Amino acid sequence: MDLLQFARGPALTWAATVFVFGITWRLVGILLLQRSPDFSEARNATSWLGAIKLIVTRSWPRREFRQRTLFAQSVGYIFHIGLVIIVFGFAPHILFFKALTGLVWPNLPSAVINLTSAITLAALIVVLVRRLSHPVLRLLSNFDDYFSWLVTFAPVATGMLTVAHFGARYETLLAIHILSVALLLVWFPFGKLMHSALVFISRGTTGALFERKGASI
Amino acid sequence: MNEPDTLGAGLAHSGVSRRSFLKFCTVMASLMALPPGAAQAMAAALSQAKRQSVIWLSFQECTGCVESLTRSFDPTLEQMIFEMISLDYQETLQAAAGEAAESARDEAMKSSYGKYLLIVDGSIPTKDGGVYSTVAGVSNHDRLIDAARGAAAIVAVGTCSSYGGIPHANPNPTGAVSVSDIIKDKPIMNVPGCPPIPSVIAGTLAYFVTYGKLPELDHIGRPKVFYADTIHDRCYRRPFYDQGKFAKTFDDEGARNGWCLYELGCKGPTTYNACATIKWNGGVSYPIESGHGCLGCSEPNFWDKGSFYRPLSTPLADNAHIIAAGTLGGIAAGAVAAGLSRKHQTHIGEEK
């Protein structure tokens, strides 16, 4: 078995299994938690509208803080959107999802993916530099932050090298790229990357609570 | 019959003009990217050389490799190689049979001891004492060890002798292995392919006959001159890969337009061979040019790397069951965790 066979075979299988196991464990564990009883009288009967509303409003800079948060939020948006485009728009990735789920959708031209990857990498480097240089942010950061950054950065960087056939043989680059994705999958449910699911749950919960109380959202 | 001393005299003896010989050397030098002046030096050296004694052993194989070299088009430049070597034993090509053939081989092994070139096609079965392939009651394993002892170098022709090939494929019922798995103390050159390109076989043999040594090899024993680039690197459909234009099925618009076959499982990006430049059947085409993806036949374990039609970027195994099991396990673990937390929550509530 060579490295690529290992990456495409057991490494992916186990990484994907750990990934779904971890995700379902954490989601089910959180969703089945006991709600603390609320004895106050509800101002609004339906609270889910507030949940959705808060998810949307909190995803946008508030006017009062705009000047201070605009840069960080823009860069954050850039690499998040970039990641979505790369993961779901690149033809070989779609083949990957097709093999797993049977679903197919049209791919984007390679030039778009290449440009997006370059922008995403740059944005990821910017957020790392900011994290390292911003005194408060640096104080708040722990291993989880840096490692989560690394396992996000690595697949994009190795993916670009693989497409360009740069630095090593293609089969080695592809194997390293797939292994970096495997590492991402394994880390995903247990580190801060889990925010991709939990951010909606926490905002939704807050929004529902606010709606019930009649607070402005 | 008196065999002429030198190769030059031998060629004249069999009616091969020196011009055709020079042409052969020119073409081979060009193929192997030797400096253009090398052809004349090669021709001069060869015409003074003695005919290289070659012993060709066929083990667990299909004879496709010999077919590739001998049955392409007649007469070909590649077949000139047979004028340059003294093929002292080749089961498919020799006229002699039985005792006569065996003794011809033993005689050649004795008289050219330490100097002959050993060519092997086919893998070597090792299970159950190697009984799965024997010639004249001698197992391939024993024959190889015996013949390798006096060889100047060994050339493994085809993927089977180079890496085990199809007999080595899972579950490998005969315990088939490659030449380099058994012989460790001789220079071995692998010329893989299923079969290898005729010019590649001829070119590497011509190189050995001319220079008396093997050409430069890569990390898995292949001559770099032919196996340095991937099919994908030299593929004429590469621009479509770069543009992200792929054929999705074998009869869609993309396939008709000659777009890249990556999505149809082409192994071109991970396969090192010269098909895209030298091509097949006298330069007519190569698999991708004929509309089918590369199978990766010159790579180790090509038979066990998943379906030929599974794209390189997809998982090898069918993961549905294990992922479903992981999901169920996650739900169970989550439920247990939530149950414990609830208990804890109630406990805290009661304390209050």
Add this chain to the structure above:
Amino acid sequence: MNNLTHINVKVINPLPFQPAGLSGNADAILHEILALLEAFISTGQNGAIDLHSLPLTAADLELLRATLGDGEVSARIHVIGNTEVRETTYPGVWWLTYYSDEGNVVADLLEVTTVPEILKAPAEDVREGLVRLGDLLGATG
């Protein structure tokens, strides 16, 4: 569908180069010929360029052909397929194209020399020819 002609096959040029596209390699080769000619005149050193060793576009080859042109000598050698030997308009610069038996180009070289080696009758072949002719005359006469 019972007729192959019903399959609508469209072949488009897969190469990224336009017909007019030059890679710059033709120009490099022309300058190399210049250097080889100078060396040949001053030292008598023969030179050769393997055209397969460089990626050349159709336009590159066309430029080479147009620049070098056809000179006074051209010859065909019939050994395992054809070999075309053509002198260019620059004496001493030869274009040799080797074909396989099926008519494919198997080697394409430019040589800088008085007479390409493959045109000359090899001394051993001449000697063997003498023997054969002698045998023939001896046998018949």
